[in-house]
Amino acid sequence: MEMEEMKNTASESVTEVYDDAKERAKEESAKAEKIEQDKLLPPDPEALLEIRHLKKHFVLKKTIMGKPLSTLKAVDDVSFTVKPGETLGIVGESGCGKTTMGRTILKLHQPTAGQVFFKGEDIAGYSSKQMRSLRTKMQIVFQDPYSSLPPRSTVGDILAEPVRVHGVVPPSQVKEYVLELMEQCGLRDYYYERYPHEFSGGQRQRICIARALAVKPELVVCDEPVSALDVSIQAQIINLLKKLQKERNLTYLFISHDLSVVKYISDKIGVMYLGSLVEFGEKEEIFNNPMHPYTHALFSAVPNPNPDEKVSRVILTGDIPSPANPPMGCKFHTRCPKAMEICKHVEPNYKEYGKGHFVACHCYPQD
Numbered sequence: 001m002e003m004e005e006m007k008n009t010a011s012e013s014v015t016e017v018y019d020d021a022k023e024r025a026k027e028e029s030a031k032a033e034k035i036e037q038d039k040l041l042p043p044d045p046e047a048l049l050e051i052r053h054l055k056k057h058f059v060l061k062k063t064i065m066g067k068p069l070s071t072l073k074a075v076d077d078v079s080f081t082v083k084p085g086e087t088l089g090i091v092g093e094s095g096c097g098k099t100t101m102g103r104t105i106l107k108l109h110q111p112t113a114g115q116v117f118f119k120g121e122d123i124a125g126y127s128s129k130q131m132r133s134l135r136t137k138m139q140i141v142f143q144d145p146y147s148s149l150p151p152r153s154t155v156g157d158i159l160a161e162p163v164r165v166h167g168v169v170p171p172s173q174v175k176e177y178v179l180e181l182m183e184q185c186g187l188r189d190y191y192y193e194r195y196p197h198e199f200s201g202g203q204r205q206r207i208c209i210a211r212a213l214a215v216k217p218e219l220v221v222c223d224e225p226v227s228a229l230d231v232s233i234q235a236q237i238i239n240l241l242k243k244l245q246k247e248r249n250l251t252y253l254f255i256s257h258d259l260s261v262v263k264y265i266s267d268k269i270g271v272m273y274l275g276s277l278v279e280f281g282e283k284e285e286i287f288n289n290p291m292h293p294y295t296h297a298l299f300s301a302v303p304n305p306n307p308d309e310k311v312s313r314v315i316l317t318g319d320i321p322s323p324a325n326p327p328m329g330c331k332f333h334t335r336c337p338k339a340m341e342i343c344k345h346v347e348p349n350y351k352e353y354g355k356g357h358f359v360a361c362h363c364y365p366q367d
Helices: 002-039 098-105 128-132 154-167 171-184 189-193 201-211 231-248 260-263 284-290 293-300
Strands: 049-062 067-081 087-090 113-118 137-139 220-221 250-254 268-273 276-284 350-354 357-360
Touching: 002 049, 049 350, 067 154, 067 268, 087 098, 087 260, 087 284, 098 137, 098 220, 098 250, 128 154, 154 171, 154 189, 154 201, 154 231, 171 189, 171 201, 201 231, 231 260, 250 260, 250 268, 268 284, 276 293
Parallel strands: 087 250, 087 268, 137 220, 220 250
Antiparallel strands: 049 067, 049 113, 268 276, 276 357, 350 357
């Protein structure tokens, strides 16, 4: 009897593995078909930046012949659009792929797959030489103002170098241009001859912002630009970014894990989990009507300044799965308080449920 039970159990587990493999193959086939269909669509004429099915995978292990054995899916099928003058805030836990996505969009990492439309041109396959002319149009402000500035160069040299390299103004006007830029970013003219180690974190971040704006970009990726600063200084830097955006008609991709900062500066918000966007929409819509369970959990963790108002905290159980081995079906189902059986086997469709409000969750009707 025991042998028979063991055989039945083994048979059932083999059937389950086979069914899961069939389901995964079916999902991958449907995904590939959708990607091929979207490739034929023209770019959005109103968007400055349009991302379609962007992927960035890092190979962790290879065979002797160079065939990938293990892959980390840092960015896995992300799509969104940003119009000129808008700010898109990207939020999520540490390690969810926010920074990698920002760097991949700027081609600091080569995309594994997908399309990156900048002003209607797909730049995903551009070489370094082709990207050179676009470097002045796309810039980044790094997270750490201490390590992102060269210690042996003065502020004047740091800001003047990109201006000279890209020929933004004639050589005779470079110093005058840099001093004007410093004034716009709240830096005194006598800082011109000083070195980075002589400044506080907030002043260094102002230098980093000035360096990014020196070549007159249209798109700026702000990679957690205030997370390393004191709260009082954070407000000053955020207000500076908003002022510069208004004056120069800048478009921001603002990456952060601080929801209060994102709410203040953003027009649209994208919520990332384990390399994928789980929710995307207008700021007011996301904050007033969060649909995905993960978004609910993030918002419930924000401290409430009103001591009389009670907020029901959503506690997520378990650890974040490894992006090198994500769970089958919905990636969030291992921690989701609303997880159903279907969540374990079938990946939810990323669908529009309201005007511009996209969600990937089985709690809502699927196709």
